[in-house]
Amino acid sequence: MTQSLSLGPGIRLRCIPDSRFKQGCLSLQLVRPMCRQEASLNALLPAVLLRGTRAYPDLRAITLHLDDLYGASVGTLVRRVGDYQTTGLYCGFMEDRFALEGDAILAPMLDFVSQLLLEPVLEEGCFREDFVQSEKKNLIATIESQLNDKRAYAMEQMIRVMCREDSFGIPRLGEIADVEAITAKSLYDHYRKILRESRVELLYVGSAPEEKVAALLQRLFDRIERNYVNLPAQTPLRTGPESDTIMEMDVSQGKLCMGLVSPVTIREEGFVAMQLLNYIFGGGMTSKLFMEIREKQSLCYAIGSGFHGSKGLMTVSAGIDSAMKEAVQQAVLEQLALCRKGEITQAELTAAQEALRSSLLATQDSPGALEGYYGTAALSGLAMTPDAYIRAVEAATMEQIVTAAKTLTPHTVFFLKGVST
Amino acid sequence: MNRQYYPALEETVCREVLPNGLTVLVAPRPGFRKKLAYFATDFGAIHRCFTLEGKACEAPQGVAHYLEHKLFDMPWGEVSADFAALGANPNAFTSYDMTAYYFSCTENFAPCLKLLLQFVSTAYFTEESVAKEQGIIGQEIDMAADSPDSRIFEQLMEGMYAGHRIRETILGTRETIAAITPQVLETCHRAFYSPQNMVLCVVGDVDPEEVAALARQVLGDEICPVAQKQPMAEEPMACPESRVSTRMEVAMPMFQLGFKCEDPGKGEQAVRQEIIGDLAAEALFGESSALYLQMYEDGLIDSSFGGGFETVDGMSILTCSGDSEDPERVKEAILAGLETLLKEGIPEADFLRMKRSALGRRIRDLDSFDSTCFRLCAYHFTGYDYPEFPALYQSVQKEEVQAFLRRVVTRQRSCLSVIYPMKEV
Numbered sequence: 001m002t003q004s005l006s007l008g009p010g011i012r013l014r015c016i017p018d019s020r021f022k023q024g025c026l027s028l029q030l031v032r033p034m035c036r037q038e039a040s041l042n043a044l045l046p047a048v049l050l051r052g053t054r055a056y057p058d059l060r061a062i063t064l065h066l067d068d069l070y071g072a073s074v075g076t077l078v079r080r081v082g083d084y085q086t087t088g089l090y091c092g093f094m095e096d097r098f099a100l101e102g103d104a105i106l107a108p109m110l111d112f113v114s115q116l117l118l119e120p121v122l123e124e125g126c127f128r129e130d131f132v133q134s135e136k137k138n139l140i141a142t143i144e145s146q147l148n149d150k151r152a153y154a155m156e157q158m159i160r161v162m163c164r165e166d167s168f169g170i171p172r173l174g175e176i177a178d179v180e181a182i183t184a185k186s187l188y189d190h191y192r193k194i195l196r197e198s199r200v201e202l203l204y205v206g207s208a209p210e211e212k213v214a215a216l217l218q219r220l221f222d223r224i225e226r227n228y229v230n231l232p233a234q235t236p237l238r239t240g241p242e243s244d245t246i247m248e249m250d251v252s253q254g255k256l257c258m259g260l261v262s263p264v265t266i267r268e269e270g271f272v273a274m275q276l277l278n279y280i281f282g283g284g285m286t287s288k289l290f291m292e293i294r295e296k297q298s299l300c301y302a303i304g305s306g307f308h309g310s311k312g313l314m315t316v317s318a319g320i321d322s323a324m325k326e327a328v329q330q331a332v333l334e335q336l337a338l339c340r341k342g343e344i345t346q347a348e349l350t351a352a353q354e355a356l357r358s359s360l361l362a363t364q365d366s367p368g369a370l371e372g373y374y375g376t377a378a379l380s381g382l383a384m385t386p387d388a389y390i391r392a393v394e395a396a397t398m399e400q401i402v403t404a405a406k407t408l409t410p411h412t413v414f415f416l417k418g419v420s421t
Numbered sequence: 422m423n424r425q426y427y428p429a430l431e432e433t434v435c436r437e438v439l440p441n442g443l444t445v446l447v448a449p450r451p452g453f454r455k456k457l458a459y460f461a462t463d464f465g466a467i468h469r470c471f472t473l474e475g476k477a478c479e480a481p482q483g484v485a486h487y488l489e490h491k492l493f494d495m496p497w498g499e500v501s502a503d504f505a506a507l508g509a510n511p512n513a514f515t516s517y518d519m520t521a522y523y524f525s526c527t528e529n530f531a532p533c534l535k536l537l538l539q540f541v542s543t544a545y546f547t548e549e550s551v552a553k554e555q556g557i558i559g560q561e562i563d564m565a566a567d568s569p570d571s572r573i574f575e576q577l578m579e580g581m582y583a584g585h586r587i588r589e590t591i592l593g594t595r596e597t598i599a600a601i602t603p604q605v606l607e608t609c610h611r612a613f614y615s616p617q618n619m620v621l622c623v624v625g626d627v628d629p630e631e632v633a634a635l636a637r638q639v640l641g642d643e644i645c646p647v648a649q650k651q652p653m654a655e656e657p658m659a660c661p662e663s664r665v666s667t668r669m670e671v672a673m674p675m676f677q678l679g680f681k682c683e684d685p686g687k688g689e690q691a692v693r694q695e696i697i698g699d700l701a702a703e704a705l706f707g708e709s710s711a712l713y714l715q716m717y718e719d720g721l722i723d724s725s726f727g728g729g730f731e732t733v734d735g736m737s738i739l740t741c742s743g744d745s746e747d748p749e750r751v752k753e754a755i756l757a758g759l760e761t762l763l764k765e766g767i768p769e770a771d772f773l774r775m776k777r778s779a780l781g782r783r784i785r786d787l788d789s790f791d792s793t794c795f796r797l798c799a800y801h802f803t804g805y806d807y808p809e810f811p812a813l814y815q816s817v818q819k820e821e822v823q824a825f826l827r828r829v830v831t832r833q834r835s836c837l838s839v840i841y842p843m844k845e846v
Contacts, residue, residue, distance in 0.1 A: 071779060071780070302564065321560070321563075350506065354509075
């Protein structure tokens, strides 16, 4: 059961009281519209906030403080949720009852979060120049390192091409050129602005009563002058022209990525059927793609599909021999055609329902998974609790699955082709 | 069944050794829906040479992993479909020194567990299906060849070790796996999948007695022989190479620095060594160290930097890795940082804080079913009762950590593995 309460205009705290865990967690997200002008600023901000506060002025002081709090952790949180980008902090900390007699963790931890957010180290009324420069360098290195994971890199390129006319085509961490252009002043001004204007989502999972968490956090928001600006609504994917792109690289294995578009998003009734279809088509080790292309034809090791519900985007990716691109692409489309024709067995449907149901039930067994569900679901427009979601999964029919398959249109192909230089 | 409660962790572990020699471990989690079961064998990629019933065998490199793939075949078909019908996801992994098969579910636990025990204990291989797997694993080998994270470690092992089979990749090569036949797989299965050599571990809201009873029902009471693993060659403490590098499609140079440590052996002493190694890594270059702050502020390392102590059967290393424009300077900074640290000594208050932090992180980690199940199995093979770890943290002294650092962090024992980008920066 979630309890939700307002801590001010546009500031919402949700608590998921649960005392089964050994740790609690808190996420703090400032929600922004995803746009090129802000994306890199939002990605950089939490990293700079984590460099130092008035009381804990450098990385080492922060780590020592967290060590004192029994190895608590604080990290940056930068998410894409449909047309929104969130920027903030995520922390995990041991429950007080495991600490030595008399030691508290939750209260000092929440106090520390408010210091991180509101009391950064300043230099002439601005963020410290060296902190900003070194975190810019870090962020650029992180963006560049996406190249190291070839499957994820190829998928990122496919989404860039396919969604170039949509906010979804903007990389989650922004563009390198935009990071380079950030100054300590521009970042600080942005920080002040988004503290005033953003919707703020706080989510706590743990054993402490809601009133206690609210009281500890209320202090935080009493200190901010607010001028809350409403967010625009989420929109379906706007696609540009279809394309089939090949990029060559000196790698052993080619990566094939395909993008399909559907008008069904997380905000539509057909969403649950689409999630089930995704599982049947390419979601697991018994999916059509896996069974046919890997197990039967031995064409790959890794293959699978994913559905981005906030946008109605389905993606397929496979690691293959570079000479087999056409064959695999053809085989993927054939498996989709089978789904559209209704060639889905009752066993496939039941397996998909069981798998989705089971994963929704298991979501409730981990603080991180609970945070992930509640921290993104509502923002993307999913109005259901996991329990309501499970009921919808159980009620889904074969006709609905086939209807979902029929809404999918293949749109973009991106192939990272292995060549030897 | 023996039932033990660990009050400091609010955990219970139930244990039983079945007549066939299988160890059953159950960590009950009342109030949770998820159930996770691991069926693991004390057999990994490095154990491919052994003596079975008096006969010496040398199986091809990559055999443990190949066997893991093929065990999913049953006379009636691929077993994943049976799990899927029950709403469960089966999977498996092969590491250097262990192979584990597992599933998680929320319903139908008993039939899923039965299926897990059945398929792992059934050696059913056909010429056709074994041959067909060459293509799939060939693609997995290509994928790993493109993964800098895998390559940097494999290259480091080649540079650091003279004889230990950690030098060989887990997957093998396209050439070595070509020699794998149904007969080879059967021999390895008979050699190491005897219940005596295995552990069944379940985390979740289940009846421990029922788990043990089901295992006994499926596996029977017969005691099967276990192969004798060929001991690893005696390993000198100096590394054959001090530096190994290659080029790949990466954005900036990546490095992994290793310091060779002694074989930690088995039992409590091995786990004590691991805790000392972890604390040593934290004291020398962990985020709370003066050295980390200095290297970070100098731009020598970035947030990708991390390190710790790693153990595989017969070997262990102290290691750190990350992206850096100048990996050589990182190595020099660490060697110089050691001198400063040892000269000043680790302050007692800092040491207590480090222990408290490490202990807190281990306790938090118990929330993860996967991590808990994995650790219960891995420590069982090491010969240690995992939930006893809080006591070990209490007893470890800073003098042990300092002595460890003095012994291990030397130029002679070090090797630096670097992956440079294809294009000169």
